[in-house]
Amino acid sequence: MPDPIQAKGANSSMIYGLCSAFGALPGTPEGLVLYRKGGESFAGDVEQIKSDIMRNNRNPMEPTDGNIKQGGGFQFDLAWQYALFFRHLLGGYTPADAVGGVYTEVFKVGNIPAAGLWFEKGFPDLAAPQFIQSVGHKINKFSYEMKPSGYLGCSFDIPGANELTPTGASVDATPIDLGLDAFNAKIATVEFNGTAIGNVSSAKFDFDNTMDTGNYCLNGGGAIRSISEGEVNLSGSLSYLFEDSSLYDLAVAGSIVNLKFDHLLGLGDGTAGNERMTIELPEIKLEKKTPTIKDAKGVVGEAPFTGFYKNDAAASCMVITVKHASAVLHGLLV
Numbered sequence: 001m002p003d004p005i006q007a008k009g010a011n012s013s014m015i016y017g018l019c020s021a022f023g024a025l026p027g028t029p030e031g032l033v034l035y036r037k038g039g040e041s042f043a044g045d046v047e048q049i050k051s052d053i054m055r056n057n058r059n060p061m062e063p064t065d066g067n068i069k070q071g072g073g074f075q076f077d078l079a080w081q082y083a084l085f086f087r088h089l090l091g092g093y094t095p096a097d098a099v100g101g102v103y104t105e106v107f108k109v110g111n112i113p114a115a116g117l118w119f120e121k122g123f124p125d126l127a128a129p130q131f132i133q134s135v136g137h138k139i140n141k142f143s144y145e146m147k148p149s150g151y152l153g154c155s156f157d158i159p160g161a162n163e164l165t166p167t168g169a170s171v172d173a174t175p176i177d178l179g180l181d182a183f184n185a186k187i188a189t190v191e192f193n194g195t196a197i198g199n200v201s202s203a204k205f206d207f208d209n210t211m212d213t214g215n216y217c218l219n220g221g222g223a224i225r226s227i228s229e230g231e232v233n234l235s236g237s238l239s240y241l242f243e244d245s246s247l248y249d250l251a252v253a254g255s256i257v258n259l260k261f262d263h264l265l266g267l268g269d270g271t272a273g274n275e276r277m278t279i280e281l282p283e284i285k286l287e288k289k290t291p292t293i294k295d296a297k298g299v300v301g302e303a304p305f306t307g308f309y310k311n312d313a314a315a316s317c318m319v320i321t322v323k324h325a326s327a328v329l330h331g332l333l334v
Contacts, residue, residue, distance in 0.1 A: 007123040014040065014122070015175045018332070019115040022226060023136035023161040031120065031172035032332075035081070035180040036074040037153075042119050042134055044163035045069040046222065067222045069213075070160035072119060072137050077151035077182035078144070078263065080275040083322045085156060087333050088113055089139040089207065091229070092316065095334045102270035103330045104323050108316035109309070112138060112209070112229050117158070122170055131170050136161025138227045140211040144236075144279070145204040146261060149186035159213045162223040178329060181275060183263035191260040199243050201300065203261070205236025205281070205307070207318055234281065234307030234317050242291045242299040251286035251303065256310065259284050270323030278321045282312035 015031035047066035055061070076082065083105055087093050092110025096103070116138045122131040137160035145153045189196050190203060210230035217225045240247055250257055259281040266274035284305045291301035309317045324330075 005125060005127050007126050009039070011125040012121060012123055013170070014119065015170070015172060016117055016119045017172070018113075019118050019135055021115050023223065024115075025118050025133060025135055025164065025171065029118065029171040031170075031175035032084070033175050033177040034074070034119070035076065035079075037076050040072075040074040040121065042072040042074075042121060042132075042158075042160075043070075044134065045071065065222065067216050068162055068224070070134055070136070070162055070224070072134065072158040072160050073156055074158075075153065075155045077180075078154050078277065079180050079182045080265075080277050080322050080324050081178040081180055081329065083107075083324070083329055084332050085139060086142075086320050086322070088117060089142050089156070089209070090316075090318065090320065093333065095330075098325075098327070098330070100271075101325050102323055103325065103327075104270065104321065105330070105333060107320045107322075108314060109232055109318065110316075116160070116227070119158075119160075120171055129168055130166045131168070132163065132166045133171060134160045134163045136224065136227065138209075138211060138229070140209050140213075142207045143204070144207075144261075145202070146185050146188065146190070147202050150184065151182050152185055152188075152263070159211065159227060160224075161227065176328060178326065181265055181273075183265065183277065185263075188261060188263045191258075191262065193258050194260075199241040200238050201241060202239045203236065205234065205305075208233040232317055236305055236307070238286075238303040238305065240301050240303060242301045247286060247301065247303050248288075248291065251288040254285060256283050256285060257305075258282050258312075259305070259307075268323070270325060272325045275325075276321075276323040278319075280314075280319045280321070281307045281317065282314050282319065283308055283310050283317065 014034040020026040048063040051061035090107040091112040092108035118135045120133045137158045141157035261279045264276040268276040287304040307317045
């Protein structure tokens with residue numbers, strides 16, 4: 001009898017693409033290679049519901065199946081190749097032709113594409129390879145963190161509708177590979193009201209679509225019938241070296257501030273090898289939080305904030321702009 005072969009994470013594969021309708025895999029799926037950091041959480045969970053029936057002894061009755069809870073998500077280092085995900089995070093998008101070979105893709109808060117995304121993870125090193133597809137995924141949450149240097153740690157939470165029966169072959173054996181050119185925070189800039197600030201030591205925020213993942217119906221076989229987005233929640237925090245009271249004064253005054261994170265490769269003009277991604281929070285308010293003395297070292301302040309839309313011209317609490325030269329990526333967005 002041959003030795004058993006354990007599937008290895010390093011040899012696993014993951015691809016994703018666009019559903020033809022909510023919860024439906026296209027007839028001829030076109031996949032893209034998914035670059036992720038560490039693990040992933042695409043898994044179907046069917047709860048076993050305990051029976052409360054009593055009989056003439058203490059043994060439990062057989063349980064029954066509950067609804068399908070299809071989870072999903074992954075961590076990643078921020079890169080321009082994730083533009084399709086931001087299209088499905090925000091929803092609002094107006095296509096524009098390339099200028100000088102450069103596409104400028106702008107994403108704002110709007111209606112998220114109804115059909116959603118599909119994902120596949122494969123275990124090709126098993127004696128009998130297995131590929132598992134899940135469908136009807138919509139992006140609920142985006143988390144972002146920026147430090148003075150290194151990659152920008154991000155994550156997506158992407159619940160879904162259902163998991164399909166595993167197969168012995170991938171739905172797309174030749175997926176599109178856009179590559180991965182991750183940004184380095186060392187050459188990024190953080191701006192308040194259009195002016196770069198130098199004393200912020202870290203920044204993080206969460207963008208939450210507050211999706212409803214409880215839409216189960218009769219005759220649905222336990223699968224979610226729809227996943228609808230709610231009102232956006234946007235909140236975060238800045239850590240800063242307490243060199244002056246400027247951030248604290250903005251909080252005390254209740255000032256509305258424009259916060260922008262600008263990431264680039266090379267020249268940042270959008271040509272190949274010089275891509276750019278700007279994440280702008282046009283209107284935020286800083287929470288009043290007095291700096292505290294924790295030890296003998298330098299004082300570090302915290303500035304929690306909340307994002308919203310009041311009257312900014314963008315009409316969106318977050319605007320993401322990606323400049324690139326990939327006609328393939330642009331074609332997937334429109």
